[in-house]
Amino acid sequence: MQRRDLFRQLSRAAAALAWQQVFAASGRVQPDDASAWSEPADVFTLGVASGEPQPDSVVLWTRLAPRPLQADGGMPARAIPVPWEVALDARFTQVVRQGVAVADPAVAHSVHVVAHGLQPGRAYFYRFSAGGQHSPVGRTRTAPAKDAKVRNLRMALASCQHYEHGFFTAHREISDADVDLVVFVGDYIYTTEAPRHAQVRKHAHAFAKDLAARTLADYRVHHASYKLDADLRAAHAAHPWLMVWDDHEVLADYAGDHDPYLDDAQAFLAVRAAAYKAYFEHMPVSPHRVPARADMPMQGRFQWGQLADLWLLDTRQYRDASVCQGSVLHAPMGGKVLWRCKAAEEGNRTLLGQGQEDGLAEGLAGSMASWKFIVQTTQMSPGLLHVPVAGDLVYAEGWDAFPAARARLMEAIAQPRVQDVVVLGGDVHRHVAANLRLDPRDRSSPIVASEIVASSITSKGLSELANAWIKSSNPDIVHMRSDERGYVLIDVSPQQVQCEFRGTLHPVRAQAKFRTQARCLIERGVPGVRKV
Known part of the structure; x- marks a missing residue:
């Protein structure tokens, strides 16, 4: 292995570990913490998105940004818990997966959730919550x-x-x-x-x-x-x-x-x-x-x-x-x-x-x-x-x-x-x-x-x-x-x-x-x- 490739892999391993630590924090967030931060302006100005569908999972994305044309999005300099839900219907009466992610200022309060445990080849609806608001509803599908x-x-x-x-x-x-x-x-x-x-x-x-x-x-x-x-x-x-x-x-x-x-x-x-x-x-x-x-x-x-x-x-x-x-x-x-x-x-x-x-x-x-x-x-x-x-x-x-x-x-x-x-x-x-x-x-x-x-x-x-x-x-x-x-x-x-x-x-x-x-x-x- 070339020296440059070795350093690249070590750097990536360190970055992956840091990111896992951010995600690990989501497991320690209590449900009540989700209401600890509120924002009167629209929090989900940049919408929602999904990508990289697998048979049992899909990536869900959003970013909290009440003032999106500011570099920090108008967000406080602290991590914010972001509950997420995946459902079979757009009204979320049949929720099949849910959890709490962490929107961290180190990544501009963006959220990248890998929603696991889904059924292959079917459509789902998803949304996030933060600042006392629900995000727009997104529609996605698994492979x-x-x-x-x-x-x-x-x-x-x-x-x-x-x-x-x-x-x-x-x-x-x-x-x-x-x-x-x-x-x-x-x-x-x-x-x-x-x-x-x-x-x-x-x-x-x-x-x-x-x-x-x-x-x-x-x-x-x-x-x-x-x-x-x-x-x-x-x-x-x-x-x-x-x-x-x-x-x-x-x-x-x-x-x-x-x-x-x-x-x-x-x-x-x-x-x-x-x-x-x-x-x-x-x-x-x-x-x-x-x-x-x-x-x-x-x-x-x-x-x-x-x-x-x-x-x-x-x-x-x-x-x-x-x-x-x-x-x-x-x-x-x-x-x-x-x-x-x-x-x-x-x-x-x-x-x-x-x-x-x-x-x-x-x-x-x-x-x-x-x-x-x-x-x-x-x-x-x-x-x-x-x-x-x-x-x-x-x-x-x-x-x-x-x-x-x-x-x-x-x-x-x-x-x-x-x-x-x-x-x-x-x-x-x-x-x-x-x-x-x-x-x-x-x-x-x-x-x-x-x-x-x-x-x-x-x-x-x-x-x-x-x-x-x-x-x-x-x-x-x-x-x-x-x-x-x-x-x-x-x-x-x-x-x-x-x-x-x-x-x-x-x-x-x-x-x-x-x-x-x-x-x-x-x-x-x-x-x-x-x-x-």
């Missing part, structure tokens, strides 16, 4: 039993929600949708300001221009300002979420321990530690993900009976630093591209880190599920721009800039025992359906998997002129549009995966109406996707 022969899984795939680029109207539709899961693949918040001409609404909190000056208090307030959006709260309250992150939860374009705009490595790690901690405090993720300084484990595997395995991958924390920074171009249609960058071709470069690469390959080979979903942040199929004579322009932040890492993953997917793989992504602000080949740059190479990428909830995409250029340069793209914002509805059955791309025009207005932009189908035993 089916691992050996269950499940007939259907319905997911909403979403990413990229720059607050200033539009309203979160897509989440209003998602909250009303009949889905089992919301799968969110990164850029939950944006710490950058949109150009004034592109602003539909204004961030309630602005970060300092000096990147090194960003603090935990900044990230806490920024997360809270996003959670104040009623449509986002509604989507969290309606369904359990599975989540991965991308760069904007910390700083734009960061890679591993490096940030291209902050030369001081220690200063960046301090910012990353603050960002990770605030992310944990505001998301329905398991207590075992509690950050240890600047590290936080986000990867994981979730099963939906015998129907589907879902691997959540972290494409930021372990990736190699950006290369060819002196030759990065800012393309006219937006985004950063590499041109003639030999360093990007190096065989040892990784987007996931060796541990994730090995773990995913092993998991795919051993999976007995009908469908295998790789949940990560960006477009895996080629999205390069071909320029006659001059050569190709490559998106600097995606898989095209890590061809060797992509080749290793395609090799793992192409193994005889691994079939029916679907890659899910976001980041590029466009709806995409594509075929994935063993060698993406060889048209004669076999198709081994399928890809579905969700457009952004609000973040602005490329022009259709640029979009057409990308499509003409990459013939394995079956569907692509970047002029509309939206999300994807994914229906999974034992024999097929159906995808419905939902969209509305940019900018996203408060009363925007969504339409079905396209439908695509992936059939069991037939790698690749087609429009229907």
Whole structure:
């Protein structure tokens, strides 16, 4: 074991122990203690959420914050007992599980309850109590039993929600949708300001221009300002979420321990530690993900009976630093591209880190599920721009800039025992359906998997002129549009995966109406996707 990995594990063990001590306190809280603190203002301004469903448990989240745009949420500097209940009905006449958690100031009075002892494959209602108030009621569900022969899984795939680029109207539709899961693949918040001409609404909190000056208090307030959006709260309250992150939860374009705009490595790690901690405090993720300084484990595997395995991958924390920074171009249609960058071709470069690469390959080979979903942040199929004579322009932040890492993953997917793989992504602000080949740059190479990428909830995409250029340069793209914002509805059955791309025009207005932009189908035993 490398020395750095040893220290990382020791730090995580210490953090886990500290978190267990916070939770252990909940067992010592007496019921009468729940009434010892009261607050006339709304305590549950940030709503409730659930996530990471297992057959017998689900994570329940809330944060006490009567004044959410203050770093401490307007809370006293002491731990507060928070009773919680899980019931079979929304009126809580049939409570099946209950307990008392502790909202500690060390984690911004957030609560992460793992509600155990639930039945597999069924819906539940939950709520919290504090300050003399009940929280809003949330609805969640557990995963089916691992050996269950499940007939259907319905997911909403979403990413990229720059607050200033539009309203979160897509989440209003998602909250009303009949889905089992919301799968969110990164850029939950944006710490950058949109150009004034592109602003539909204004961030309630602005970060300092000096990147090194960003603090935990900044990230806490920024997360809270996003959670104040009623449509986002509604989507969290309606369904359990599975989540991965991308760069904007910390700083734009960061890679591993490096940030291209902050030369001081220690200063960046301090910012990353603050960002990770605030992310944990505001998301329905398991207590075992509690950050240890600047590290936080986000990867994981979730099963939906015998129907589907879902691997959540972290494409930021372990990736190699950006290369060819002196030759990065800012393309006219937006985004950063590499041109003639030999360093990007190096065989040892990784987007996931060796541990994730090995773990995913092993998991795919051993999976007995009908469908295998790789949940990560960006477009895996080629999205390069071909320029006659001059050569190709490559998106600097995606898989095209890590061809060797992509080749290793395609090799793992192409193994005889691994079939029916679907890659899910976001980041590029466009709806995409594509075929994935063993060698993406060889048209004669076999198709081994399928890809579905969700457009952004609000973040602005490329022009259709640029979009057409990308499509003409990459013939394995079956569907692509970047002029509309939206999300994807994914229906999974034992024999097929159906995808419905939902969209509305940019900018996203408060009363925007969504339409079905396209439908695509992936059939069991037939790698690749087609429009229907």
